[in-house]
């Protein structure tokens with residue numbers, strides 16, 4: 501399988517790359533995102549795949565996209581990644597060996613538990629694989645990498661837990677001092693590992709993010725200290741996420757003629773992009789429901805055809821904070837498919853977006869193609885979130901987190917009669933305790949092994965929001 505850029509030269513895509521070429525990189529040199537040159541068609545493999553365990557299913561799917569890692573090695577990486585031990589934080593009575601257990605609220609309404617990994621958010625599903633792929637690829641090349649990132653919560657901890665103990669990877673993670681929940685701080689700062697460095701910056705998330713950008717823009721520093729990233733546009737993360745759409749489909753249906761609806765709490769469009777690709781590969785998905793919070797840039801697009809990224813001052817701070825985005829970094833992948841994979845059109849649309857503007861597909865022929873992609877969308881507010889968390893708790897004795905609540909709320913409005921709806925559960929309630937207390941007037945449930953992590957000793961270096969200080973911290977440890 502070769503990879504092309506969403507902004508490549510459409511008439512003559514000669515600059516193709518292999519999977520291992522793009523694994524450690526970020527954007528394509530032309531500013532686009534990588535996608536496989538075609539989507540493998542798998543409708544006739546569903547029978548064979550239905551009974552596979554998660555690791556083997558992951559291997560079968562990923563091997564369609566990765567042909568430059570020997571099969572035996574890729575299978576071993578999948579087996580090592582998707583274990584009951586790593587994904588053990590499931591609800592009582594669920595089978596951790598399922599990796600993504602299905603929980604039913606009604607005969608045709610299910611949650612797919614994607615947040616049973618070490619950091620209790622769905623980001624572990626892909627990040628754990630990425631950690632093992634990085635270790636493998638760097639080992640082959642005899643290289644090391646220093647990952648520099650900024651986090652407001654879920655991504656940073658998922659990256660740290662994925663890179664724990666990897667001798668050829670160091671992680672330098674910036675977080676805004678005092679801005680994450682006590683649980684999120686404990687998760688990150690209680691790690692005591694020689695390759696993990698937590699830096700709490702005196703400032704907001706945006707300040708931390710700006711420092712990462714400034715360091716990455718210093719080409720000399722970046723090359724000298726082998727600075728890399730694990731951001732959400734990484735293709736391997738999207739590829740890993742395709743697997744659980746198949747697993748969820750098999751768990752919620754009896755026959756491979758059945759169709760389903762998936763509902764996906766969305767921010768950067770990474771998770772639902774994997775659902776789009778699963779559908780393009782032939783998985784019988786009748787509808788992809790995209791749920792946003794008050795930051796409704798994607799809901800607006802699917803309702804109106806207008807893509808209008810927000811400024812940071814227009815971006816709301818909400819109680820489903822991992823969906824507080826101003827623009828959706830993976831959305832360009834979907835638009836590439838929507839416009840018939842014409843990179844020249846994507847370049848033109850993003851010329852406007854990259855300059856701080858918008859685009860409107862109503863004036864183009866592409867708007868008429870949109871319904872064929874089976875997306876519908878909706879948004880949720882803080883009040884909706886509280887009401888949904890309360891309703892699910894009272895009627896089903898299940899505690900759901902704020903992001904999953906957005907997915908449930910919008911799914912209830914957009915299901916299809918007679919078809920199973922599967923809501924992707926993207927985090928556990930304990931990560932967002934404050935809102936759970938507001939909704940239910942009680943503390944959130946938490947998996948037993950994580951009782952008391954807030955009282956463990958913490959390792960974190962507090963620093964001014966200063967690029968030079970961060971650079972010398974990194975340099976002194978490489």
Ligand SMILES: *Cc1c(COP(=O)(O)O)cnc(C)c1O
Pocket residue numbers: 621622623654655732765766767768769770771772822823903926927
């Ligand atoms: C990251 C995240 C999301 C949004 O996922 P995208 O891939 O960015 O659309 C939703 N919920 C939770 C809990 C997350 O951590």
